Amino acid sequence: MNPQYWLVKQEPEAYSWADLVKDGKTQWTGVRNYQARIHLRSMKNKDFVLFYHSVSDKKIVGIAKIVKEAYPDPTATEGDWVCVDIAPFKPLKNPVTLETIKSIPALSQIGLIRQSRLSVMPLSPEEFSTLCHLGGITL
DNA sequence: GCCAACGTTGGC
DNA sequence: GCCAACGTTGGC
Numbered sequence: 011m012n013p014q015y016w017l018v019k020q021e022p023e024a025y026s027w028a029d030l031v032k033d034g035k036t037q038w039t040g041v042r043n044y045q046a047r048i049h050l051r052s053m054k055n056k057d058f059v060l061f062y063h064s065v066s067d068k069k070i071v072g073i074a075k076i077v078k079e080a081y082p083d084p085t086a087t088e089g090d091w092v093c094v095d096i097a098p099f100k101p102l103k104n105p106v107t108l109e110t111i112k113s114i115p116a117l118s119q120i121g122l123i124r125q126s127r128l129s130v131m132p133l134s135p136e137e138f139s140t141l142c143h144l145g146g147i148t149l
Numbered sequence: 150g151c152c153a154a155c156g157t158t159g160g161c
Numbered sequence: 162g163c164c165a166a167c168g169t170t171g172g173c
Contacts, residue, residue, distance in 0.1 A: 019158095019159090021158095021159090043168080044168095064158085064159060064160090065158085065159055065160080068159090068160075108160080125166090125167090126158080126159065126160075126165095126166070126167090127157080127158050127159070127166065127167060127168080128167095129158090
């Protein structure tokens with residue numbers, strides 16, 4: 011089955027790409043939004059995940075991969091929430107800024123812009139490939 | 150079931 | 162620091 015493509019957001023002060031690289035992999039916990047949960051549950055092993063630094067950085071900085079599919083979020087004290095495990099795959103040679111994303115017509119429909127508060131969102135294969143290209147990465 | 154109030158996120 | 166967008170809560 012073909013991989014799917016996703017984008018996750020995190021404030022670098024809370025958990026950065028560098029933290030992920032240092033840790034080797036991490037549990038993507040703490041998502042408490044129904045729409046984001048739907049996306050977490052749809053993730054499959056080996057799917058690609060672009061890692062976006064929000065707020066202070068506003069750049070996509072790296073590509074991660076799903077290494078464990080959705081399971082109960084150990085940080086959830088109530089409610090039916092899930093997390094996945096992700097591991098770093100490749101850093102972007104050139105981080106792609108929000109400003110750049112906004113300036114590219116092919117990315118005008120991207121969830122990052124259309125639904126700015128959603129923290130886990132799908133990307134179309136075209137969007138993913140455009141972003142990799144902008145990031146200086148050939149897969 | 151509606152909606153006002155309130156809290157959070159995240160860009161500017 | 163401000164504010165728009167959006168989710169949640171609670172009164173009715």
